Structure formats: structure tokens, C-alpha cells
Amino acid sequence: MIHKGFKMKLYDGMAEEYEKRHNELWPEMKDMIHEHGGKNYSIFLDKETMVLYGYIEIEDEELWAKGADTAINRKWWDFMADIMETNPDNSPVSEDLHLVFHLD
Template sequence: MEKYTWRAVIKEGMKEEYIRRHDTIWPEMVEVLKEAGVCNYTIWCDGNDLFGYYECEKGLEHALKVQAESEVVARWDISMEPIMTMFQEKPEQVFFLE
């Protein structure tokens, strides 16, 4: 199963809002992620630094395509812009143990 990771930083003073929005994630956002084959999605927070990880049941290409074409994901991303900044470069995998 292909894996995907991302990194971001929460803007100063916005950590509680970031957590609140994920505690009340839109049901339609969850539907899109499931349609994309996203599973085992986890986000870790260290201070204001975020690290996200998920697995792609239907392949990474499919997962990214479904999300890129989704109006729901576009709205979510816009709603999160005042709260966080995504890093464009992806983390490098340096170790894997199965």
C-alpha cells in the first residue's frame, strides 16, 4: 500500500481552532477521503508543527487525483489557510520496518 506524508505549521494562536476543526471535520470531507481510498490517516502535532500520514488503498495517484478534483477539498483548504501553512516539499523517508 502506498503511503503519503505532509508537513505544515499552525499559525501562532490558532492551535485550539485547528484541533476544533478536526474534532468537527465535515462529513463530506470524510466521504471524499474515503472515496479517494485514504485510510489510517493520522496527524501529529509537536508545538505548532504538524506531520500528516495516510495510506492509499487505491494507490497514491488515485488518492491525489480525487482530492485535487474535489470541490469539498478545495473549500476545506481555503478554510484552513488562516490557520495553517503547508510546506510544499515532502518529507523524505529514511527508514521503514515492516
């Protein structure tokens, strides 16, 4: 199992909307995450900086990366683009974090 951490950034005032959209996560998006090896997925928000910290366990980096090219994932990116920093293709601006400690 690969433990993957990353960070993204919300626009000011969008914390409640971000949480609402994730509480209503589309079933097709949940299925895509699982089909591409994602498990135990959590996202945390630092309200002072509006930085999101994500954690997910994945089976395989290559399988996980293929999820980005699915139609449902692209639709999700488009849906989220108005509330967070994104790249020109509407993918979230995301920076991988280096794992320095893990305890099961």
C-alpha cells in the same frame, strides 16, 4: 499500500482551533478521503515549532491526487486558510517527507 508522510505549518496561536476543526471534520470530507484511497490518517503537532506532521496510507498516488480537485476539498482548504500557511489557491503549504523506516 503507500505510506505517505508530509509536513505543514500552523500560524502561532492556532493549535486549538486546528484541532477543533478536525474534531468536527465534515462527513463529506471524510467520504472524499476514503473515496480517494486514504486510510489510517493521522496528523501530529510539534507545539514548539507549530509544524504539523501528517501520515496517511493511500492506495494509489494518482487516485489520491484527484481528491485535491474535488469541490469539498477546495471548500476545506478555504475553511482552513486563516489558521495555516497556504499557497495562493489556499492549498496548504505542504512538503512530502521521505520514509526511512516502517514496521507493521
